[in-house]
Amino acid sequence: MSFIKEYVERQTLHRRNLLLMSAYGLCGAVLGAAAGPGRAGAVTANPRIAWSYRDRTNPYWNAIVSGGNAFVRSLGMPESALINLINEGSSEKSLADIQSLLSRYGSGVALAVDPNDMPNCRPVVEAVSKAGAYVSTIWNKTDDLHPWDFGDNYVSHMTWSDVGPSEQTARVLFDAMGGKGGVVHLGGIASNNPAIERLAGFRNALKAYPNIQLLAVQAADWDTQKANQVMSGFLTRYGDSIKGVHCASDTMAYGVIEALRAEGIEDMPVVSYDGNPQAVELVTQGKILATVFTNPYWAGGITAALAYYAATGAFKPSAEPHEHREFLGPTILVTTKDAREFKARYIDTNPQYDWKNFWALASK
Known part of the structure; x- marks a missing residue:
């Protein structure tokens, strides 16, 4: 950590x-x-x-x-x-x-x-x-x-079609929260397609969990330091009412985790997006519950x-x-159940690609 x-x-x-x-x-x-x-x-x-x-x-x-x-x-x-x-x-x-x-x-x-x-x-x-x-x-x-x-x-x-995968990460989060309690969302730059779609997926998941209370949505612009500040503000404002955090990117999740640790909180359910190597490692440790690899x-x-x-x-x-x-482009949901297998295949070594096969991994 x-x-x-x-x-x-x-x-x-x-x-x-x-x-x-x-x-x-x-x-x-x-x-x-x-x-x-x-x-x-x-x-x-x-x-x-x-x-x-x-x-x-x-x-x-x-x-x-x-x-x-x-x-x-x-x-x-x-x-x-x-x-x-x-x-x-x-x-x-x-x-x-x-x-x-x-x-x-x-x-x-x-x-x-x-x-x-x-x-x-x-x-x-x-x-x-x-x-x-x-x-x-x-x-x-x-x-x-x-x-x-x-x-x-x-x-x-x-x-990338981010709505569905973001909804999946939100469902993982809400299930880990026991289907109830307050949640916050940290988003990317407001005019970015992925920020818009990942927030939409999060909101879609909320519809199926009536006992989850949305406390706040705030842009942290894909930035670790800004996410740290935003999460610190959420903790000051909402305190123990926060039971889970939905992040639109891994890098923002790093700032969130550091803000939680500063308050002595080590077990808050957090999900993120992008499938970065550091985030996948945190998923293997259970520190992040899910991310999405693009x-x-x-x-x-x-x-x-x-x-x-x-x-x-x-x-x-x-x-x-x-x-x-x-x-x-392709998306793969990575959870604590499959993170180690995923890491061995995609993170520890990069697969060899034919750069002339332009649409080999394009989603249908």
Whole structure:
């Protein structure tokens, strides 16, 4: 359990260092010949591969980028060939970094990106399309934005169906509470698709448990430190009325557990989401009752692969059916009953994936 306290303490320093990494990844790359912004898209033998994401200190995003690195290695390139654009949860920085990348390399870019929030996806896609480059997105986009409306340049969008799995974790929590008592929910960034869906799943489960009392719902923005503060506030406000905690991500659960420990509470039922290695280990110990694995390693590699192989002309996105351009990633519920078996298969070693089999793990 000591890793949670250390994790909270390290975040500020790591974030500062990773901002420097982000700048190096963009500015330190060697310039190459590229079409200027606004030119028609054209295939290229060696596009620049980039991943735009929130935070490498977060285990989820670390796994995403590890998958991206694995894909780059599969091409015979060093991991340093992957350009890291770290936006620290800022949609403005996300778009600015991508625009800067496109101004350098034009159509010679294969970009994988989580736009950080739904509204930011459209300007990102429009910038990439205008430059004639190629982009694959994950998690966040508005419902009226579709890859097939942008020809080949908007290659694909992958998200996850979080409502059902989040409802499952809530049911695990409510059962552990004996079907009664007060519960609190800590959510992600309010405009994020997964935050919205995970809260919806939680609320769905509440309908089947009339003796569970919802005390509070509050966003902690996927952040461990903020979750720690939010949970501390809940404990001050509601005290012993809290009998269980529903977290929309593992990293927020770490902050919750640390806040509980500070009050001498070691046996509060807690559930989370994302299936990070540390969270799975806590599930094996019974400290977290359930989490949901979304296979970020595969998602990170396959999203980069889709953008790259579209950029090289290995396949033509516009020739694919719509279900290959907007699709769901995999989810696995991990509980105390199966956590050790799951850990051996997915955490202790990463499975080997065929990065050209783009939709192998896509949910049907």
